[in-house]
Amino acid sequence: MIYTIFLIVICLIVLLVLWHVLKNVVKLVINSIIGLLLLGIVKYLNIFPTLGFPQIEIGWISVIVCAIAGIPGAILLMILHVFGLI
Numbered sequence: 898m899i900y901t902i903f904l905i906v907i908c909l910i911v912l913l914v915l916w917h918v919l920k921n922v923v924k925l926v927i928n929s930i931i932g933l934l935l936l937g938i939v940k941y942l943n944i945f946p947t948l949g950f951p952q953i954e955i956g957w958i959s960v961i962v963c964a965i966a967g968i969p970g971a972i973l974l975m976i977l978h979v980f981g982l983i
Contacts, residue, residue: 928967935971936963945978953978 936955939945940978945953953975977983
């Protein structure tokens with residue numbers, strides 16, 4: 898009987914931890930997707946050539962930065978591109 902109660906409590910704790918982890922993972926994935934879309938939209942709309950800068954290139958480094966940092970990463974890439982650092 899005690900073993901069953903102990904097992905139920907352990908399962909509830911594991912479910913609670915998984916709930917919090919998955920909730921944060923979903924937010925991170927959505928942020929990463931929006932960052933990649935933002936970078937793609939800027940490239941598709943030719944915003945940088947319109948402003949007099951060369952076209953921003955989307956390579957593996959850009960994708961990795963956007964996947965890790967999301968929207969702030971995309972904005973950082975655009976700022977670095979304006980200053981000619983990438």
